[in-house]
Amino acid sequence: xxxxxxxxxxxxxxxxxxxxxxxxxxxxxxxxxxxxxxxxxxxxxxxxxxxxxxxxxxxxxxxxxxxxxxxxxxxxxxxxxxxxxxxxxxxxxxxxxxxxxxxxxxxxxxxxxxxxxxxxxxxxxxxxxxxxxxxxxxxxxxxxxxxxxxxxxxxxxxxxxxxxxxxxxxxxxxxxxxxxxxxxxxxxxxxxxxxxxxxxxxxxxxxxxxxxxxxxxxxxxxxxxxxxxxxxxxxxxxxxxxxxxxxxxxxxxxxxxxxxxxxxxxxxxxxxxxxxxxxxxxxxxxxxxxxxxxxxxxxxxxxxxxxxxxxxxxxxxxxxxxxx
Ligand SMILES: Nc1ncnc2c1ncn2[C@@H]1O[C@H](COP(=O)(O)OP(=O)(O)OP(=O)(O)O)[C@@H](O)[C@H]1O
Numbered sequence: 574x575x576x577x578x579x580x581x582x583x584x585x586x587x588x589x590x591x592x593x594x595x596x597x598x599x600x601x602x603x604x605x606x607x608x609x610x611x612x613x614x615x616x617x618x619x620x621x622x623x624x625x626x627x628x629x630x631x632x633x634x635x636x637x638x639x640x641x642x643x644x645x646x647x648x649x650x651x652x653x654x655x656x657x658x659x660x661x662x663x664x665x666x667x668x669x670x671x672x673x674x675x676x677x678x679x680x681x682x683x684x685x686x687x688x689x690x691x692x693x694x695x696x697x698x699x700x701x702x703x704x705x706x707x708x709x710x711x712x713x714x715x716x717x718x719x720x721x722x723x724x725x726x727x728x729x730x731x732x733x734x735x736x737x738x739x740x741x742x743x744x745x746x747x748x749x750x751x752x753x754x755x756x757x758x759x760x761x762x763x764x765x766x767x768x769x770x771x772x773x774x775x776x777x778x779x780x781x782x783x784x785x786x787x788x789x790x791x792x793x794x795x796x797x798x799x800x801x802x803x804x805x806x807x808x809x810x811x812x813x814x815x816x817x818x819x820x821x822x823x824x825x826x827x828x829x830x831x832x833x834x835x836x837x838x839x840x841x842x843x844x845x846x847x848x849x850x851x852x853x854x855x856x857x858x859x860x861x862x863x864x865x866x867x868x869x870x871x872x873x874x875x876x877x878x879x880x881x882x883x884x885x886x887x888x889x890x891x892x893x894x895x896x897x
Pocket of ligand 1: 779780782783784785786787802835851852853854855857858
């Protein structure tokens with residue numbers, strides 16, 4: 574295993590998974606490809622893709638030559654895990670992801686079939702099974718008691734499903750079949766957060782706020798850089814007021830257009846998530862910028878520069894207040 578690979582997740586080389594650093598494109602020609610082209614490669618090569626919510630974890634892509642994968646903390650020789658996750662909250666043998674194909678009459682007659690998915694063929698079914706793990710496997714915050722079929726955009730958490738923390742093992746499932754494609758291309762795309770991963774290539778984590786994680790992303794249609802802010806709604810469980818305030822903030826942001834206000838460009842929502850696509854602002858966090866300003870007298874911005882920034886903030890505030 575190359576040393577550069579994060580310790581948080583190890584794959585056995587003899588297995589056909591293709592762990593991909595989040596900072597690397599997982600489509601072959603990210604910047605120049607059209608949206609439609611970006612669909613082709615994953616469908617041909619993989620039957621499921623899981624996008625991690627932690628930027629130091631790798632994207633899980635499961636190829637067609639493997640009908641199931643087992644995830645857990647135990648070493649491969651003893652536990653037969655395909656993906657080894659060393660976090661303490663993960664059981665030695667934790668869960669299993671299995672490929673099924675819908676029968677001719679739709680769901681319910683699933684049988685495991687190893688075959689490549691082709692345009693127009695039945696949707697690949699992707700099943701998640703908890704293997705009696707101690708801390709549980711969750712889909713959108715609900716514990717899986719035995720086995721459940723995944724839907725495009727589902728959040729899969731291993732070992733805990735509460736507030737995001739540094740040891741989180743959490744992924745967003747991205748279907749590679751026609752359902753995923755329709756969500757990305759049709760008029761309903763803004764109703765399903767999974768669709769955001771069809772349109773945007775997600776890169777490194779930019780930062781984390783009280784309710785959301787923000788990642789850098791590339792619009793695969795235009796090549797433009799964006800910031801994607803993802804909020805997982807069940808973190809607001811029991812706090813409807815905060816969620817309502819957040820939704821109000823979104824409604825206000827949609828209407829604002831000012832040089833010193835980050836623009837909200839796109840918005841995706843489903844019952845579990847909210848995803849905001851924002852203009853990408855280079856330069857990092859303003860507080861860090863101020864604190865790290867090189868200054869022989871011990872930090873802090875030069876007065877003129879501080880005045881300039883303050884004027885920009887005041888101008889943005891004046892515009893916002895006068896807009897309502
Ligand atoms: N549009 C953007 N472009 C570049 N980086 C961004 C963008 N939006 C947010 N970030 C980065 O992500 C971090 C977290 O942003 P977020 O908006 O979630 O929280 P916050 O506003 O800093 O805090 P809080 O949620 O507590 O108000 C920011 O500090 C910033 O570094």
